[in-house]
Amino acid sequence: MAGDALERAVLEREPDDRLRILDAEGRVVAPDLEPDLEAGTLRSMYRDMRFSRRFDERMISLQRQGRLGTYASLAGQEGSQIGSTYALADDDMLSFQYREHGAVVSRDLPWEYLLYWMGHEDGNAALAEIDVFPLNISIGGHLPHAVGWSWAAKLNGDERVGVVHFGDGATSEGDFHEAMNFAGVFDTPTVFFCNNNQWAISIARENQTASATIAQKADAYGFTGVQVDGMDPLACYVVTRAAREKALASDGDRLRPTLIEAVQYRYGAHTTADDPSAYRDEAEVERWRERDPIDRFETYLRNRGVLDDERIETIETEIEATLEDLVDRAESAESDPRDLFEHTYDEPTPRLEAQREALEALRERHGDDELLDYE
Incomplete structure (x- = not known):
């Protein structure tokens, strides 16, 4: 299936008709939608999913040791993050909340990314080199920015799509509704990717909205909403690919944006x-673990002869070596306490100047080593 037929099969479905290609055991249940991906691409997706899970474990370990700041775990969400990002062009603009580390992994995660989680803003600056907006901490605050970028791309005739990741909790924020409304009115090439992981901190999904699905919210803004199994990387790939093609379509009779609920x-x-x-x-956690995205994808790849024990061992060895290098480089980076005062205001305020002077006095009295001792 290709072209418009694929788009209709993937996107023209009821919001509660959840798209799935692999079942929980890794068996293909929708062969007509199965993407024709090369073996190397499938192994690369698997590697990035395994890397993301191991990255997550390592970052939590570092945080518990006091070597990293507060960290948001992604475990369980590798399928949506890797599957969706592989469906994009390398220069499509990616915007994410703070949990989608896997999406950044799919863009060849720069070692500087760890700096952000260690308290250095330079870690955000490195993302610009891989067409990723800075990490966003405010809930939903990045959605209007992503739509604005998409609108600019459309006005410039730029054949690029803006993809914005956010959680189910963000759909309760005003920025979500403003961004969706603007995208619908101005027909922007935006893919809204909602990672519905069932909990917005301690607020359950059913307490976030009275809507039966998050996907159906797109109806209010005049464009397509589709629900997908977020723990199925192939389904996430296919639905994002179809949404991307629709976003770039020149047919004025159909709106470009799409809301994907994973x-x-x-x-x-x-x-x-x-x-x-x-x-x-x-x-509840254990019930969801039975649908683990890595396990089901590994089963699928083994059944296709794309993956075996030897290849998995090679992948694991490479992951550990890469992680070790990332951590070593990040922890070797030097800090300057004076950077705290940069880029806060265009012109420093009197209070900021007083704080800078107070820090300088402390540095003269104690030296940088004592000020930077976080152990």
Whole structure:
């Protein structure tokens, strides 16, 4: 299936008709939608999913050791992040909340990315080199920016798409509605990718909205909404690819934007500052683990002869070496406390100047080593 027929099969479905290609056991249940991807691409997707899970474990370990700041875990969401990003062109603009580390991994995660989580803003600057907007902490605040970029691309005749990742909690924010409305009115080439992981910190999905699905919210703004199994990387790839092609279509009779609701689950805490045992049942977590995106994708690849034990061992060895290098480089980076005062205001305020002078006095008295001792 190709072209318009694929787009109709993928996007022209009821919001509660969840698109799935692989079942929980890794079996193909929608062969007509299965993407024709090369073996190398499939192995690369698997590698990035495994890397993302291991990256997550390593970052949490570093945080527990006091070597990293508060961190947001992605475990369980690798399928949506890697599957959707592989469907994009390398120069499509990617905007994300703070949990989509896998999307950045798919763009050859720069080592500087770790600096952000260690408290250095330079870690955000490196993302510009791979067409990724700076990491966003405010809930939903990046959605209008992503739509604005998409609108500019359209006005400039730029054949690029803006893809914006956000969580289900962001759909309760005004920025979500403003961005969706603007995208519909001005027909922007925007793909809204909602990572519905069932919990906005401690608020369950059913307490976020009275809508039966998040995907159906697109109807209010006049464009397409589709729900996909977020723990199925192939389904996420296919739906994002179809949404991208639609975003670039020149047919004025159909709106370019698409809202994708990727239904999935976060295994861990909202962040390392959260205790999920206070608001959810561990049995619920285990039920979702039975749909693990990495396990089902690995089964699919083994059945196709794309993956075997030897290749997996090679991938694991490479992942550990890459992670070790990333951490070593990030922890070797030097800091200057005076950077705290840069880029806060265009012109420093009297209070900021007083704080800068106070820091300089401390540096003269104690030296940089004592000021930067976080151990």
